[in-house]
Amino acid sequence: MDFIFMLTRQDRTVPDCLAVLEEIVPLGLRHIGFKDVGVDAQTLHLLNQRIKALGAVSYLEVVATSPDTALHSARIGREIGVDRLLGGTQVAETLEILAGSKVDYYPFPGTPTGHPTQLGGDELQVEAHCAAFIAQGCAGVDLLAYRAFEADPLALVRAARRGVQGKTLICAGGVDSPARIAALREAGADGFTVGSAAFDGTFAPGETLTGQLKAILSCV
Template sequence: MAVNFVLMLTERDVTIPDAVEVYRGLEVDGLAHVAFKDVGVEPSAARKLTDAAHADGRQVLLELADLSDHGQEQGLRLALDLGVDQVVARWRPDFAARLADPDAPRYWPFVGSLSGSPLALSSTPEELAAMAGQLSDAGVGGMVLMPYRQHAHDAAALLAGTARAASVPVLVAGGVKDPSQVADIARAGAWGFTMGGAALADRHDDPSSVSRRVADLLQLCRQLGPEPGPTEENV
């Protein structure tokens, strides 16, 4: 199975103000996943975006950007109200319990210690591998790793070690910009990756650039099949 691409309608960790318009302007086949964050977007626009993607047969991932307890609670309420398919959030056992219902969004917590804005990863390879095992044992739908949001360790090695320790899908987010990174992601056996700013950067001067960039990425994904690894039904 080819590595999966998730179009992130964000820049600098905030949902772009024209997310609905950019989505509606997409002219591309094969895009199965779109995502946005719960910051930078009004609930009404979030609803329009979610409904439009679902009407097109695509899955929607919502990332809860505010890592405070209050922010995570607010974000989870929004996710449940919108009926998104996946929720990316801080690891909280109570979230795992609240999202255990088969009809609830699937819970994809961050793996590792994150802080700052944009988020930066500060965990060691050993800490990431240990947490990947713990999250897998907790029955989450998947997990989100940010290997390109740190400089202390080789990102490809960090990704490979975490993916080996996980028995659920691993989604790579943050800082993915070029084909060599996508190749590393596929080689590690990760489920997929997100890209936001790098895919959206030229949209103001050339709105059709987003569709071309997405089409190129999907073609690359089809060419790069990961090693056999964990999959999640209906992801």
């Protein structure tokens, strides 16, 4: 299962993201991402370049709350050349923006709302969304499992697993303990993101950011 470290806190890219990235270089992380809010487009461009120069897969997660801004973020993702675009719900329009590029798309199933984003929707909806997204040509989905407020998070993971079948299931948000990582693995997730839990020190209390990331890596 892949650990995707997000240079984000409370669904925003941290202002010192470039400096933090340099701090964690020795860890050799293979999957690193950021959000579409918190810093300007030029910083996102530089950040993406540096992540890829390190040999890691780069991720941009869209958390913009309006259709226009979400599609604008998808355009930024294509322009700066991220490897994987996460989030958003306007699947057809986003796939059209990404057409002809090398960017893989993983939209949000269910009903995401607000910022920081919460997830509405039940198992049937999530499974149906996942199946439809894969049929449209998405590489997988980005499920906000532990942000769910209308269903059991792990039931949603299992439903998403059924819907995506052999494609990639990433779980984002609220992954703040070894127990949750183990539960996601058992339920069928292929990867998970951690941002705030590492920056806030909640994953491994008392540890530095580097210590937090080492503790997460030890789980995978």
